[in-house]
Amino acid sequence: MIDRYAIFSICLTISLFINNHQANCQTDEDAFFIKNIYNHTLADSKAYDWLTVLSTEYGARLTASDAAERSVNYTKSIMESLDMDKVWKQECTVPNWIRGDKELVAIIDSKSKGTVFIESTSLGNSIGSGPDGVYAEVIEVKGLDELRALSDDEVNGKIVFFNRPMDPTQIRTFNAYGGAVDQRGRGPAIAGSKGAVGALVRSMTTLLDDVPHTGVTIFNEGESYIPAIAISTNKAELLSELLRKETVKIYIENNAQLGPDKTSYNVIGEIKGSTFPDEIILVGGHLDSWDLGGGAHDDGAGCVHSLQVIETLKALNYKPTRTIRCVMFMNEENGLGGATAYAKESNEKNEFHMAAFESDSGGFTPRGIGVGGKTEVFESKFQNIRPWRDLLGSYGIELTPGGGGADINPLKSQGGLLFGLQPDSQRYFDFHHTKNDNIDAVNQRELELGAAAMTSLIYLLDKYGIDGAE
Amino acid sequence: MIDRYAIFSICLTISLFINNHQANCQTDEDAFFIKNIYNHTLADSKAYDWLTVLSTEYGARLTASDAAERSVNYTKSIMESLDMDKVWKQECTVPNWIRGDKELVAIIDSKSKGTVFIESTSLGNSIGSGPDGVYAEVIEVKGLDELRALSDDEVNGKIVFFNRPMDPTQIRTFNAYGGAVDQRGRGPAIAGSKGAVGALVRSMTTLLDDVPHTGVTIFNEGESYIPAIAISTNKAELLSELLRKETVKIYIENNAQLGPDKTSYNVIGEIKGSTFPDEIILVGGHLDSWDLGGGAHDDGAGCVHSLQVIETLKALNYKPTRTIRCVMFMNEENGLGGATAYAKESNEKNEFHMAAFESDSGGFTPRGIGVGGKTEVFESKFQNIRPWRDLLGSYGIELTPGGGGADINPLKSQGGLLFGLQPDSQRYFDFHHTKNDNIDAVNQRELELGAAAMTSLIYLLDKYGIDGAE
Numbered sequence: 040m041i042d043r044y045a046i047f048s049i050c051l052t053i054s055l056f057i058n059n060h061q062a063n064c065q066t067d068e069d070a071f072f073i074k075n076i077y078n079h080t081l082a083d084s085k086a087y088d089w090l091t092v093l094s095t096e097y098g099a100r101l102t103a104s105d106a107a108e109r110s111v112n113y114t115k116s117i118m119e120s121l122d123m124d125k126v127w128k129q130e131c132t133v134p135n136w137i138r139g140d141k142e143l144v145a146i147i148d149s150k151s152k153g154t155v156f157i158e159s160t161s162l163g164n165s166i167g168s169g170p171d172g173v174y175a176e177v178i179e180v181k182g183l184d185e186l187r188a189l190s191d192d193e194v195n196g197k198i199v200f201f202n203r204p205m206d207p208t209q210i211r212t213f214n215a216y217g218g219a220v221d222q223r224g225r226g227p228a229i230a231g232s233k234g235a236v237g238a239l240v241r242s243m244t245t246l247l248d249d250v251p252h253t254g255v256t257i258f259n260e261g262e263s264y265i266p267a268i269a270i271s272t273n274k275a276e277l278l279s280e281l282l283r284k285e286t287v288k289i290y291i292e293n294n295a296q297l298g299p300d301k302t303s304y305n306v307i308g309e310i311k312g313s314t315f316p317d318e319i320i321l322v323g324g325h326l327d328s329w330d331l332g333g334g335a336h337d338d339g340a341g342c343v344h345s346l347q348v349i350e351t352l353k354a355l356n357y358k359p360t361r362t363i364r365c366v367m368f369m370n371e372e373n374g375l376g377g378a379t380a381y382a383k384e385s386n387e388k389n390e391f392h393m394a395a396f397e398s399d400s401g402g403f404t405p406r407g408i409g410v411g412g413k414t415e416v417f418e419s420k421f422q423n424i425r426p427w428r429d430l431l432g433s434y435g436i437e438l439t440p441g442g443g444g445a446d447i448n449p450l451k452s453q454g455g456l457l458f459g460l461q462p463d464s465q466r467y468f469d470f471h472h473t474k475n476d477n478i479d480a481v482n483q484r485e486l487e488l489g490a491a492a493m494t495s496l497i498y499l500l501d502k503y504g505i506d507g508a509e
Numbered sequence: 510m511i512d513r514y515a516i517f518s519i520c521l522t523i524s525l526f527i528n529n530h531q532a533n534c535q536t537d538e539d540a541f542f543i544k545n546i547y548n549h550t551l552a553d554s555k556a557y558d559w560l561t562v563l564s565t566e567y568g569a570r571l572t573a574s575d576a577a578e579r580s581v582n583y584t585k586s587i588m589e590s591l592d593m594d595k596v597w598k599q600e601c602t603v604p605n606w607i608r609g610d611k612e613l614v615a616i617i618d619s620k621s622k623g624t625v626f627i628e629s630t631s632l633g634n635s636i637g638s639g640p641d642g643v644y645a646e647v648i649e650v651k652g653l654d655e656l657r658a659l660s661d662d663e664v665n666g667k668i669v670f671f672n673r674p675m676d677p678t679q680i681r682t683f684n685a686y687g688g689a690v691d692q693r694g695r696g697p698a699i700a701g702s703k704g705a706v707g708a709l710v711r712s713m714t715t716l717l718d719d720v721p722h723t724g725v726t727i728f729n730e731g732e733s734y735i736p737a738i739a740i741s742t743n744k745a746e747l748l749s750e751l752l753r754k755e756t757v758k759i760y761i762e763n764n765a766q767l768g769p770d771k772t773s774y775n776v777i778g779e780i781k782g783s784t785f786p787d788e789i790i791l792v793g794g795h796l797d798s799w800d801l802g803g804g805a806h807d808d809g810a811g812c813v814h815s816l817q818v819i820e821t822l823k824a825l826n827y828k829p830t831r832t833i834r835c836v837m838f839m840n841e842e843n844g845l846g847g848a849t850a851y852a853k854e855s856n857e858k859n860e861f862h863m864a865a866f867e868s869d870s871g872g873f874t875p876r877g878i879g880v881g882g883k884t885e886v887f888e889s890k891f892q893n894i895r896p897w898r899d900l901l902g903s904y905g906i907e908l909t910p911g912g913g914g915a916d917i918n919p920l921k922s923q924g925g926l927l928f929g930l931q932p933d934s935q936r937y938f939d940f941h942h943t944k945n946d947n948i949d950a951v952n953q954r955e956l957e958l959g960a961a962a963m964t965s966l967i968y969l970l971d972k973y974g975i976d977g978a979e
Contacts, residue, residue, distance in 0.1 A: 208548040
C-alpha cells in the first residue's frame with residue numbers, strides 16, 4: 040500500500056495550483072467516511088441513552104458528591120465496554136463545597152410590598168450566613184466598576200446587589216454571559232473587601248423568570264467570605280424597582296460551607312496510535328455538574344459527545360494513527376481540580392497533545408468548531424486545517440478562530456491546537472446551572488449532530504495531523 | 510443629499526476591482542442598520558407575545574374553523590396597529606374539512622397481543638369509515654412503488670399500511686420528510702384505486718413516540734375516498750413487528766367529512782414604496798394550522814415573523830423605497846385557497862412581485878435563507894444579492910439556492926425572486942401537525958432571530974433591489 044501521507048503531500052501541492060477550494064485529494068474518501076460517521080451517529084449511536092442515564096439515574100453530580108463519584112465508575116464502565124486499549128482513573132484533589140439545607144432570601148417589610156420571598160440559590164464555594172442570618176439594607180450596583188467607585192463607608196454593613204443583565208442583543212449568548220458573569224465570579228469578594236455583609240447576584244440568563252442560576256464565586260486567599268446568593272431575574276427586577284422608590288432591607292439565611300478538600304478522579308480511556316503514538320488527540324467534557332439539576336447540557340452532553348466519538352470510530356472499525364484519548368474531567372465547575380491534575384501529569388511525562396477538543400457548551404445543534412492555541416501555533420497551524428471547512432461545511436459546521444475549554448486550556452503550552460464545540464447557544468442559558476438542566480431539555484438529534492461533528496474533526500486530525508503537507 | 514444609488518453604483522464598480530468580498534460601499538451603513546434591526550428585535554419585539562396569543566387564545570386554526578376566522582381579525586388588528594398605509598382582507602374559497610368526533614384504530618385479537626388501540630389521527634381532506642367502521646386485514650408496504658407493484662387482487666379489501674420511516678441520517682429533516690411524505694399525500698388514493706378499504710400511514714417524524722401526526726392527503730377527482738389515518742411511530746413499529754409473525758386485522762372507525770366549500774380570507778397590509786411603488790416585496794406566512802395543536806411553529810411563527818418585520822421597520826422609522834406587503838395566507842395546509850386567490854388577483858392587476866419571502870419552516874434559530882425563482886431569473890439575479898452574504902453571515906445566515914414556499918410559489922411566474930427562511934430543522938418534526946405544536950415548543954430568542962434575519966433581507970431588497978448596480 041502506498042503511503043497515504045506521501046500521496047496527500049503530492050496532491051496538496053498540485054491542488055494548490057488547481058483549486059484552492061479542494062486543498063487535498065482525499066476529499067472523496069474523507070467525504071465518504073464522514074458521511075458514514077453521520078449515518079452511524081444519527082441512526083445507531085448511544086449518546087442519548089447514556090445521557091439519559093447519566094442525568095437521571097446519576098443526576099446532579101456536584102464535585103465530591105456521591106453521585107459524582109458513582110458517575111466516575113459509570114463512565115469508566117462505558118469506556119471499558121468500548122474496547123479501548125487502556126482505561127483508568129486519575130486522582131485529583133477537589134474542593135468539597137456543601138450547599139446546606141437552608142437558603143432563604145426575603146425582602147422584609149417593604150412599604151409597598153410587605154414581605155417578599157425571593158427565589159435564590161447559594162453560589163458555589165461561598166459560605167453561609169450562619170443560623171442568625173444577615174439583615175441589612177441593600178444597595179444596587181450594575182457591576183464591579185460601579186462598586187469600586189463607592190467608598191467603603193457607602194458599602195460597609197450593606198448587602199450589595201449586582202444587577203447588570205446579560206445583554207439580550209448579543210447574538211451568541213456566551214458573549215452576553217461573558218459580559219455579565221464577572222459580577223458573580225468576583226462581585227461578592229470585592230463587596231466583602233469593602234465591608235459588605237452579603238451579596239446578591241442577578242441570575243445569569245436573558246430570560247425573565249423565577250428560576251435562580253447558581254455558579255461559582257471566587258474568594259481568594261485572605262479575602263473575607265460573605266454570603267453570596269443568586270436570585271431570580273424576576274425578583275431582581277422587582278428588587279430594583281423597589282430600590283428606586285424606597286430603602287429596602289433584606290434578610291439572608293443560608294448555611295453553605297466548604298469542607299476539607301477531597302480526592303476524586305478523572306476518567307481516561309485511550310486508543311494507542313498505530314503510527315504516531317506520541318501525538319495525542321484528546322476529546323473530553325467534564326463529568327461534574329452543579330447540584331440543582333441533572334447536568335444534562337452542562338456537561339453531560341460534552342461527556343457523551345466524547346464517548347460517542349470513541350463508539351463511532353470503533354463501530355466504523357477505524358484504526359487511528361495517532362493516540363486518541365477520551366477524558367471525563369472532574370471539577371470543572373468549582374475548582375478545575377481534574378484539569379489541573381491532568382495537565383500536571385501530562386507535562387511531567389513530556390506528553391504532546393497535538394490537539395485537545397472539549398465540548399462544554401451544551402448539546403444543541405452544532406454551528407461550528409472554535410480553534411485556538413498559543414498565538415504562534417494558531418497562526419501557523421490554523422491555515423493547515425482550514426481546507427477541512429469544505430468537508431465540514433456540508434454539515435453546517437464552520438471552523439472559526441477561538442477554541443478551547445476550561446479543562447483543556449492548561450494543555451495549550453504543549454504547543455498543539457485546542458478546539459471547542461460551538462452549538463447553537465440560544466437556549467443554553469435558559470437551563471444553565473439550574474434545576475431545569477435535565478434530559479427533557481436535550482433533543483436527541485441535536486445531541487447526535489454534535490457528536491458527529493466532533494468525530495469528523497477527530498478523524499481528520501488523526502488522519503492528517505495539523506502540520507499540513509507532511 | 511447625494512443620491513445613495515448613484516454612490517452605490519459608482520462604488521460597486523470600483524469595489525469590484527478592489528475587493529470582491531465587499532461588493533458595495535454601503536457596508537458600514539448597512540451593517541449599522543442591520544445591527545439596529547437585531548437590537549430592536551432581540552430587545553423590544555412583539556413577535557413572541559403575538560405568537561403566544563395566536564397559539565393559545567386562538568389556538569388551532571384549521572381552515573374554515575371559527576378560530577381561523579377569528580385569527581383573521583386578530584392579525585388584521587395587529588397590522589392596523591402598525592400604521593401601515595393600507596390593511597385589508599382578501600376573499601378566498603377554501604375547503605371545509607371536519608375531523609369529526611370519532612377516531613378509532615385498533616388491532617383486533619392479535620394472537621400475541623390481544624386487542625391493541627393505536628394512537629391515530631385522521632388525515633386532512635379524507636372522509637371517514639361511517640358508523641359501521643371498516644374491519645379488514647392489513648398489508649404493509651414501504652412506499653408507493655411497492656404498492657403499485659402489487660396486483661389489485663392482493664390489495665382488494667385490505668387496509669394498506671404505509672410504513673417507510675423518515676430517514677434519520679438526513680441532516681436537514683425536511684429532506685427526510687420529503688423522502689417519506691408521498692405515502693401520506695398520495696398513498697391512500699392509490700390504495701383506494703386498487704380496492705383497498707382503508708389506509709394507515711406511519712406518522713411523519715424521526716421520533717419513536719406515541720403522538721400521531723396529521724397532514725393533508727389528496728384524492729383527485731374521480732378517485733375513491735377511503736378512510737386515511739396516520740398512526741404513531743411506536744404503533745407503526747409494533748404493527749410491523751406483528752405482521753412479520755401473523756395475519757393482523759384492524760378495525761377503523763372515524764367520521765371525518767368534507768362539507769361544502771366556504772369563504773375565508775387572507776389578511777394583507779401594505780406600506781407603499783416611495784420610489785418604486787410598483788416593485789412589491791412580499792413577506793408572509795400562513796395563518797391556518799392543523800386542528801390538533803396551537804399551530805405555534807406551523808405556521809404561527811411565520812405569521813409573527815412577518816408581522817415583526819413590519820413592526821421593526823416602523824420602529825426604526827425606515828421608509829421603504831419599494832412597496833412592502835405583509836400577507837397572512839389562509840388555507841396552506843389543505844387547499845392553498847388563499848395562495849390561489851392572492852396570485853390570481855395579483856396577476857389580473859399585472860403586479861410585479863420583485864421578491865416574495867415566506868416563513869413556513871418553524872420558529873427555530875435561522876441558519877439560512879433559501880433563494881429561488883424561475884431558472885433564468887435565479888441565474889441572473891442570485892449573483893446580484895450574493896454579496897449580502899457578508900452582512901448576513903455575521904448573524905449566522907447563509908444565502909443558499911432553493912427558496913420559496915407553498916403560498917408564494919404561484920408568484921414565481923411574475924419573474925421576481927422567491928425566498929424561504931431556513932431555520933434549524935432538527936426539532937421541527939417533533940411537533941409538526943401534532944397536539945404538541947404549542948408555544949412551549951418555541952424559544953423566544955430563536956423566534957426573534959428569525960424575524961431579524963427576515964427584516965435584514967427585506968431591508969436589503971428594498972434598498973438595492975435585485976438587479977445589482979442600478
